[in-house]
Amino acid sequence: MTSQHPAPGDARPGGRTARNTAAVLQATLDELGERDYGAITVDSVAARSGVHKATVYRRWGGVDGLVRAALEHSTERHWEPELTGSLYTDLLRLVETVTSGFTEAPEREVSAAAVAAAFESEEVAEALRRFMADRHRRAAVIVTEAIARGEAPRGTDAEEVVRSAIAPVYYRLLISREPVTADDLRRAASVTATAAADGAFVGTPGPPAP
Incomplete structure (x- = not known):
């Protein structure tokens, strides 16, 4: 079952919005790598990304939404296993x-x-x-x-x-x-x-x- 409406952060517009999205999701991953999950805040992600926290709240709703979107963003990165013939x-x-x-x-x-x-x-x-x-x-x-x-x-x-x-x-x-x-x-x-x-x-x- 799928929702008819995209979850916060699901939209993939171009231009400045796309750059802001990439900056926020990368900042989320950076925060996740440096802090305990419970210590991550929207404010810290916003400050790190340079995107206003009101925009972050509006698009991703909170830390759960940010981490979810960041992990989903990671699936878009190219990766294929090495094939050796055995x-x-x-x-x-x-x-x-x-x-x-x-x-x-x-x-x-x-x-x-x-x-x-x-x-x-x-x-x-x-x-x-x-x-x-x-x-x-x-x-x-x-x-x-x-x-x-x-x-x-x-x-x-x-x-x-x-x-x-x-x-x-x-x-x-x-x-x-x-x-x-x-x-x-x-x-x-x-x-x-x-x-x-x-x-x-x-x-x-x-x-x-x-």
């Missing part, structure tokens, strides 16, 4: 990219802060779900290419393979707060590639045989 190495490059996004990349603070903010705001959580769904969809080409090469059977759920590969990485990064080693990444890619080749992601899994 399911295992493609998955390995993917989990390396995910790890870098939380540990080394310039946006690493924003990545972790967005996950934390999703626990405080259902609006942000929904935006994060859409962002992740977009990334899963884009990464699925890794698996569709593997199916075409015969590395995984037809009917394999490509996005579920992606989730399986990155799940151990997210667990270490965000839950147990353990270091993620090169061996961890190789294991995640290898286990998932082997399971995919064995047909583990075809159809609906049932209970294990007794």
Whole structure:
């Protein structure tokens, strides 16, 4: 079910409004990377972006709307997974990219802060779900290419393979707060590639045989 009216910040006009929108959304991401979610205010975003706070309130309604719009804006940025010609190495490059996004990349603070903010705001959580769904969809080409090469059977759920590969990485990064080693990444890619080749992601899994 969709609304007939755009949510605050959904419009995409050109000219000065487009520049202001880009400035506000980037300022929101910058604030998210530097502060706890609860410390972000419309005033701080407005000051950072140079856009009057009345305009920010009118278009985005508040901090939840700002973060939601900023995350949705991030889905518009170009990203495609690296394709190497092998399911295992493609998955390995993917989990390396995910790890870098939380540990080394310039946006690493924003990545972790967005996950934390999703626990405080259902609006942000929904935006994060859409962002992740977009990334899963884009990464699925890794698996569709593997199916075409015969590395995984037809009917394999490509996005579920992606989730399986990155799940151990997210667990270490965000839950147990353990270091993620090169061996961890190789294991995640290898286990998932082997399971995919064995047909583990075809159809609906049932209970294990007794």
